[in-house]
Amino acid sequence: MRYFLEIAYDGTNYHGWQAQPNALAVQAVLDDCLSKVLRQPISTTGSGRTDTGVHASQQFVHFDAVQALEVQQVVFRLNRILPDDIAALNLYQVSEEAHARFDAIARTYHYHITLTRNPFKRYYAWYHSRALDVQKMNEAAAILLKYEDFTTFSKVKGDTNHYRCTMYEAGWRQEGEELIFTIRANRFLRGMVRLVVGTLADVGKGKLTVKAFEQIIAGQDRSKASGAAPAEGLFLAKVEYPDQDA
Template sequence: MRYFLEIAYDGTRFHGWQVQPNALSVQEVLDDCLSKVLRQPISSTGSGRTDTGVHASQQFVHFDVAQQLDTEQMVYRFNRLLPDDVVARNLYLVPDEAHARFDAFARTYHYHIMLAKNPFKRYYATYLNRLPDVEKMNQAAAILLKYEDFTTFSKVKGDTKHYNCNIYEAAWSQEGEELRFTIRANRFLRGMVRLVVGTLLDVGRGKLTVEGFEEVIASQDRSKASGAAPAEGLYLAKVEYPEHLFQKST
């Protein structure tokens, strides 16, 4: 039987989502927990990867197990074994063909910026010592919705077959001493959001015009993008699936 598990995690001490040699990953910690609780080898598949230091307020994984599970009891047992920086939220019985990565039709990321130095936010937001021009950053962000090819904002390495993404939302908001960038799309390229944020911040600092930002996108040239924004401000915030996919078990 196939299950979807909804989790969240603080990415500070992890070298990203995906299992890798000689580095601690969220997937490694999760699979170890699932295998011990379910008393069989479990290999989970995530809805997507997050890089070193990136957080997730919502992430989904799927895994297969021979028997039907008591979902509430399993969530309780998973959380007893998981470390404090990873939490299991919900467990859903899904059709056998359901796939955490390929069935997701939209993903949302948030990027957090603090405008006042805050020692309690140092691993969870990027600090800027002056307010960038939010209006210009929003003008530039709106241009993202006009394009599909985001080669400019992709990492050179990887097995990506194409660089097309459909962006549905991209906007900055301010609340007190915090700025938040929200971007929602059907898919994202590796490192894309941090490169987008870094380039938008250059618009906000006056280093790049709004028109120049569009030229950067249209160039399809990775060297034209600004440096990537730091990892600690980035959160995978939401993963969306068709409603019929979830069949909550008892």
């Protein structure tokens, strides 16, 4: 029987989501804990990958179990043995064909910038010592919705077959001394959001004009994008599926 597990995690101490040799990853820890709780080997498939230091307030994975599960009991027992920086939120029985990655229709990321030095946000926001022009950053962010090819914001050695994404939302809002960027699309390229944020920040600092930002996108030249924003400010915030109530 196939199940979708909804989790959240603080990525500070992990080398990203995907299990890998000689490095601690969220997936490996989750698989190990699930295997212990269910007393069978469990291998999860995530809705997507997050890089080293990136967080998730909502991530979905699927896995197969040989027997029907008491979902509330599994969530309770799983949370008892998971480390404090990973939480099981909900468990859903789904069809055998359901796929956490391929069935997702949209993903939302949030990026946090703090304008004041705050020791309690050092792992969860990018600190900027000077103000950014939020209006210009939003003018530039709106341009993202006009394009589908985001080669400019892809890692050079990516493993994707194409660089097209359907963008649904992109914009900044200010809450006190914090700027929060929301970006929503059907899919994202590896490292894409951090490259977008880094380039938008250069617009906010006056290093790039809004027109130059659009030229960078249209040029499809990775070398023209700014440096990637730090990982600690990035959160995978929502993963959407057809007919999803969660």
